[in-house]
Amino acid sequence: MAKINKAFFWSLFAAGGTLTAFVFPVLVLIVLLSAHGNPPEIMGFEQMQRLLSNWLVKIAALGTVALALWHAAHRLRTALHGLGLRADGAVAAIGYGVALLGTVLTAYYLLQI
Amino acid sequence: MAYVRPVSKTSWYLARRSYTVHMLQELTSIFVGMFALILLWGISAVAGGPDTYQAFLDSLRSPVMVVILWVSTVVMFYHAVAWFSVTPKAMPIQRGEEFVPAGIIAGAHYAAWFVVSLLVLLLAGVF
Numbered sequence: 001m002a003k004i005n006k007a008f009f010w011s012l013f014a015a016g017g018t019l020t021a022f023v024f025p026v027l028v029l030i031v032l033l034s035a036h037g038n039p040p041e042i043m044g045f046e047q048m049q050r051l052l053s054n055w056l057v058k059i060a061a062l063g064t065v066a067l068a069l070w071h072a073a074h075r076l077r078t079a080l081h082g083l084g085l086r087a088d089g090a091v092a093a094i095g096y097g098v099a100l101l102g103t104v105l106t107a108y109y110l111l112q113i
Numbered sequence: 114m115a116y117v118r119p120v121s122k123t124s125w126y127l128a129r130r131s132y133t134v135h136m137l138q139e140l141t142s143i144f145v146g147m148f149a150l151i152l153l154w155g156i157s158a159v160a161g162g163p164d165t166y167q168a169f170l171d172s173l174r175s176p177v178m179v180v181i182l183w184v185s186t187v188v189m190f191y192h193a194v195a196w197f198s199v200t201p202k203a204m205p206i207q208r209g210e211e212f213v214p215a216g217i218i219a220g221a222h223y224a225a226w227f228v229v230s231l232l233v234l235l236l237a238g239v240f
Contacts, residue, residue: 020145020149021192021226022193023233024148024189025186026234028182028186029186030233030239032179034170034174035179037174040238041238061156064149068148068149068152069149073146076140076146079139079140082136082139083123084122086122102153105157106152106156109153109159109160110160
């Protein structure tokens with residue numbers, strides 16, 4: 001059982017790392033442009049609402065946020081262990097807990113759009 | 114009893130440059146997680162309606178957010194380059210007796226990354 005869990009968490013970690021490597025740089029760039037007062041067309045409310053009304057986009061958005069959160073939780077867990085923190089149970093509970101909560105909230109808000 | 118070389122549990126990654134680089138790469142995940150939460154914030158703002166969404170866009174323009182987003186941009190590009198650079202080791206492809214050269218596997222990822230980024234920028238209306 002423990003081995004299955006390990007492989008399961010690792011596969012989410014690897015999928016999250018790959019997906020975020022492909023799409024996060026460009027997404028951060030788009031948000032950064034908006035932060036500087038030059039939002040691209042897609043950042044308009046109506047455009048964004050229309051985009052997120054599409055079911056394929058909803059699924060992609062949920063998958064992206066969820067996998068990124070699991071990736072970060074798992075990688076930070078091992079990094080904190082590497083930095084000498086030995087409270088692995090608490091770190092795992094908080095990290096995976098935030099990832100799970102974030103995933104549920106993302107699904108909840110996407111369903112409202 | 115076998116000899117065990119003493120290794121610090123809290124500062125081993127400072128002993129060698131490659132260990133330090135590894136630890137920095139692991140810590141890029143802080144920004145990956147943080148940006149995922151910013152996306153969640155944006156999605157919740159769209160669900161909240163035009164006013165809530167406008168408040169979200171205004172919040173992005175605060176000095177603190179601008180700094181966070183600039184650092185995130187740099188860190189995210191670093192994460193991507195670091196991640197794709199190890200793909201030949203993480204998923205070696207064997208053809209017959211030979212392994213596909215590392216440069217081709219990593220290069221294919223970089224090329225795909227470039228195309229995906231360009232497509233997203235085009236669809237977002239940046240150009």
